[in-house]
Amino acid sequence: xxxxxxxxxxxxxxxxxxxxxxxxxxxxxxxxxxxxxxxxxxxxxxxxxxxxxxxxxxxxxxxxxxxxxxxxxxxxxxxxxxxxxxxxxxxxxxxx
Amino acid sequence: xxxxxxxxxxxxxxxxxxxxxxxxxxxxxxxxxxxxxxxxxxxxxxxxxxxxxxxxxxxxxxxxxxxxxxxxxxxxxxxxxxxxxxxxxxxxxxxxxxxxxxxxxxxxxxxxxxxxxxxxxxxxxxxxxxxxxxxxxxxxxxxxxxxxxxxxxxxxxxxxxxxxxxxxxxxxxxxxxxxxxxxxxxxxxxxxxxxxxxxxxxxxxxxxxxxxxxxxxxxxxxxxxxxxxxxxxxxxxxxxxxxxxxxxxxxxxxxxxxxxxxxxxxxxxxxxxxxxxxxxxxxxxxxxxxxxxxxxxxxxxxxxxxxxxxxxxxxxxxxxxxxxxxxxxxxxxxxxxxxxxxxxxxxxxxxxxxxxxxxxxxxxxxxxxxxxxxxxxxxxxxxxxxxxxxxxxxxxxxxxxxxxxxxxxxxxxxxxxxxxxxxxxxxxxxxxxxxxxxxxxxxxxxxxxxxxxxxxxxxxxxxxxxxxxxxxxxxxxxxxxxxxxxxxxxxxxxxxxxxxxxx
Numbered sequence: 001x002x003x004x005x006x007x008x009x010x011x012x013x014x015x016x017x018x019x020x021x022x023x024x025x026x027x028x029x030x031x032x033x034x035x036x037x038x039x040x041x042x043x044x045x046x047x048x049x050x051x052x053x054x055x056x057x058x059x060x061x062x063x064x065x066x067x068x069x070x071x072x073x074x075x076x077x078x079x080x081x082x083x084x085x086x087x088x089x090x091x092x093x094x095x096x
Numbered sequence: 097x098x099x100x101x102x103x104x105x106x107x108x109x110x111x112x113x114x115x116x117x118x119x120x121x122x123x124x125x126x127x128x129x130x131x132x133x134x135x136x137x138x139x140x141x142x143x144x145x146x147x148x149x150x151x152x153x154x155x156x157x158x159x160x161x162x163x164x165x166x167x168x169x170x171x172x173x174x175x176x177x178x179x180x181x182x183x184x185x186x187x188x189x190x191x192x193x194x195x196x197x198x199x200x201x202x203x204x205x206x207x208x209x210x211x212x213x214x215x216x217x218x219x220x221x222x223x224x225x226x227x228x229x230x231x232x233x234x235x236x237x238x239x240x241x242x243x244x245x246x247x248x249x250x251x252x253x254x255x256x257x258x259x260x261x262x263x264x265x266x267x268x269x270x271x272x273x274x275x276x277x278x279x280x281x282x283x284x285x286x287x288x289x290x291x292x293x294x295x296x297x298x299x300x301x302x303x304x305x306x307x308x309x310x311x312x313x314x315x316x317x318x319x320x321x322x323x324x325x326x327x328x329x330x331x332x333x334x335x336x337x338x339x340x341x342x343x344x345x346x347x348x349x350x351x352x353x354x355x356x357x358x359x360x361x362x363x364x365x366x367x368x369x370x371x372x373x374x375x376x377x378x379x380x381x382x383x384x385x386x387x388x389x390x391x392x393x394x395x396x397x398x399x400x401x402x403x404x405x406x407x408x409x410x411x412x413x414x415x416x417x418x419x420x421x422x423x424x425x426x427x428x429x430x431x432x433x434x435x436x437x438x439x440x441x442x443x444x445x446x447x448x449x450x451x452x453x454x455x456x457x458x459x460x461x462x463x464x465x466x467x468x469x470x471x472x473x474x475x476x477x478x479x480x481x482x483x484x485x486x487x488x489x490x491x492x493x494x495x496x497x498x499x500x501x502x503x504x505x506x507x508x509x510x511x512x513x514x515x516x517x518x519x520x521x522x523x524x525x526x527x528x529x530x531x532x533x534x535x536x537x538x539x540x541x542x543x544x545x546x547x548x549x550x551x552x553x554x555x556x557x558x559x560x561x562x563x564x565x566x567x568x569x570x571x572x573x574x575x576x577x578x579x580x581x582x583x584x585x586x587x588x589x590x591x592x593x594x595x596x597x598x599x
Contacts, residue, residue: 008445015403015448016410016425017441018433026438027445030503034446037504038392042458046465053464055294055520056281056324063320072321077187083416092412093424 003031099250099594101159101307108151108158115151115158119144119202122160126205126251132598133227135236135245136162136205143171144204147197154200155314161196162207162246162255167298168287169193171203176289177221178211180435184415190287191319192256192298199314204252208242211437212406213258213291215239216266216509217499220439225496228270229595231559234493237267240301244271247301250594254311255301260292261394262513264299265525269488269564272527272590274308274581275301279522279571281326283312284319290405292398293324295517304591305526305581309333312574328572336575337582342376344580345481351387352486356511360531364563365487368528371587372485372580382477382484386470390515393470395507396450396463403447411435442503471519474568478521483576484568487512488525492533492561516568523568524577527590530560 008027012019019027076088084091107113126139144160151158163169166176168186170193175181193203210220218226218241226241228234229249236245240257244267247255257264259277268275276299283298290296300311313333319325348369353362373379411417411431419434421427436444450459477484490511499506516523565584569576585591 003449007449011445011448011452013429014452015407015444016428016432017436017444018429019441020433023438023441027442030442031446031449034395034504034507035449038396038459041389041392041396041462041466044386044389044462044466044469046462046469049465049468051461051464052467052471053294056326057520058281058324058326061323073188081184081187082413083411090412093422093427095424 003028003035099253100303100591101156101253101310102304104253105155105157105159109153111152115148115202116145118158119148119160119204122204122251125249128597129229129249129251132232133229133236133245133249134224135208135226135242135249135251137165137175137177137208137221137223137242138172138206140171140203140205144202147202151200151202154198155310156196157200159201159254160204160252161201162205162243162252163193163203164209164240164243164255164257165206166209166213166258166289167193167256168289169203169206172206174206174289176212177209177223178435178437178440179222180409181415188287191284191321192315193287195314205246207240207246207255207257209257210239210241210439212289212402212440213239213260213263214402214439214443216262216506217494218242218267219496219500220437222437227496228493228561230272230561231493232598234495234561235270237270237489237493239263241267243301244268244273244275247271247273247303248595253303254307256298257301258288258291259297259299259517260295260398261517262510264301265488265513265523265564265566266510268301268525270493270562272562272593273301273303274305274524274526275299276308276312276524276574276577277517277522278312278316278574279326280520281324282328282522282572282574283315284322284325286319286321292401293405294401295394295398305578305585306334306337308524309337309578326572331575333575333578336578339579340376341372341580341583344377344483345380346372346377346580347380347382347477347481347484349382349384349387349484349486351384352512356490356508357487358491358531361487361489361491361563364529364531365565368565368584369485372584375583375587380481382481384473384477384515386466386473387515389466390470390518391507391511393463393466394514394517395446396459397467399443399447400450400460401447403444403451406440406444409435439503467518470515474519474521478570483580486566488564488566489513492531492563512566516566520571521568522571522574522577523566524581525564525566526581526585528563528565529588529590531563533559533561
């Protein structure tokens with residue numbers, strides 16, 4: 001179950017992870033070994049078996065769409081946990 | 097010496113012990129132990145003293161509790177033991193923390209853990225590993241190693257941890273304390289930093305089973321802030337302690353005693369089962385054939401969910417980082433490359449891979465289907481037995497560093513705790529004595545592929561390290577765990593053994 005260096009680089013880019021050359025090398029080795037071991041689950045017959053997306057068994061848990069100001073934390077506190085803010089907004093680098 | 101909630105609480109409510117004195121005492125204990133174990137990532141001295149003032153009423157009045165670092169507290173920092181959140185102070189507290197405080201508890205520290213709860217030894221903490229108080233050359237287990245160690249030492253009387261694939265039970269077993277993973281949905285996850293959302297549960301570490309029952313009493317119940325939280329009624333858990341287990345049918349799966357399990361551990365657990373039988377329970381041999389599939393299924397699902405959950409950490413919302421690049425995407429990549437440790441990066445890569453186009457069906461979807469099959473196996477077993485027992489960990493605490501070069505070996509250490517994480521059945525681990533680590537097989541054999549590593553013996557140690565008995569009940573039947581756990585515990589009283597501060 002050989003993962004290639006190119007695969008790792010592709011996945012790292014998707015996951016927004018900057019890896020050093022060492023880390024890429026280690027990831028190729030580690031992931032290949034781990035996935036080799038895990039590939040045995042392909043042999044288990046799951047014909048007609050539903051997926052288990054639903055751990056809680058609950059459906060459509062809803063509440064009234066009413067804002068409860070500051071019941072958990074003030075908006076200010078939440079925004080101020082961010083490193084760079086201005087006028088109650090988060091500052092980010094330009095996207096264009 | 098006050099080392100359990102039940103007795104200490106009686107003294108405080110009777111007025112013969114002042115909460116302030118208890119907390120002062122524990123802060124001294126913490127100073128003595130911490131240089132040796134590194135269990136508490138942050139001690140909340142001043143906050144704790146303030147909280148302790150006048151505490152007398154409530155199920156947990158004056159009781160010092162450590163909170164795993166991946167659970168939000170208003171006091172101190174919430175770092176999930178990561179560099180990514182080094183300066184992060186949570187703007188709100190987790191529901192579980194609020195409930196503890198409402199019961200009178202004192203939040204005394206944040207407990208060290210594997211970064212973002214990913215690991216089985218707490219060696220992946222960005223703030224140094226936790227050392228096992230019984231032998232500080234060994235791990236405390238993970239990912240809630242700090243929670244387990246600090247209850248074992250008596251620095252605190254209880255701790256909260258999180259269990260996704262065994263992260264409460266594994267360290268509890270290795271440190272010789274009680275660890276409970278509640279049924280999924282029993283305890284609110286609001287305020288817990290998410291790892292694998294369909295698997296995470298917050299649960300208590302305590303010295304005794306009765307203490308565990310009291311903690312669950314306080315923590316359990318519906319929370320409107322957690323959409324996966326259950327409205328199932330909360331029974332009187334403490335009342336289950338002391339009920340006879342005569343007539344109960346206990347299942348013992350053959351697969352829980354495979355060759356990957358240390359023989360000394362097997363001996364200890366077989367003795368524990370004999371004791372349970374002597375108390376009137378019927379032991380029934382059962383089979384859970386998909387037990388070995390649990391590790392791949394768990395890791396594929398957990399890492400996939402983690403890769404999604406951790407995508408929010410971008411150095412824009414939760415923590416400041418000094419970055420070189422100016423471009424937005426470059427900054428994400430740099431921040432995440434620097435802020436995350438090796439296991440977290442490995443997890444994100446594996447999870448992203450399992451979810452990526454072309455691989456989703458073969459990996460993620462297949463794992464999800466096999467999870468359904470595993471859940472069905474447990475449902476079937478529970479039509480024949482009242483509870484299932486076996487060892488919690490495949491081996492006692494291993495030496496620090498011994499699995500760091502082989503991530504797969506680290507994963508396999510969870511071989512017996514991961515299976516019970518997949519259905520919603522709640523498991524508990526209860527101390528069952530100690531096993532010799534003189535000849536611990538170092539390499540677990542990966543069963544499914546039978547590729548086998550080599551089996552190395554540990555040289556020269558005749559040390560005895562804690563072993564835990566795992567008991568699994570059907571969902572929302574935690575009372576059975578306390579009933580059986582308490583009955584076994586009282587027959588041996590392993591909880592009276594406390595480690596000593598190393599010289």
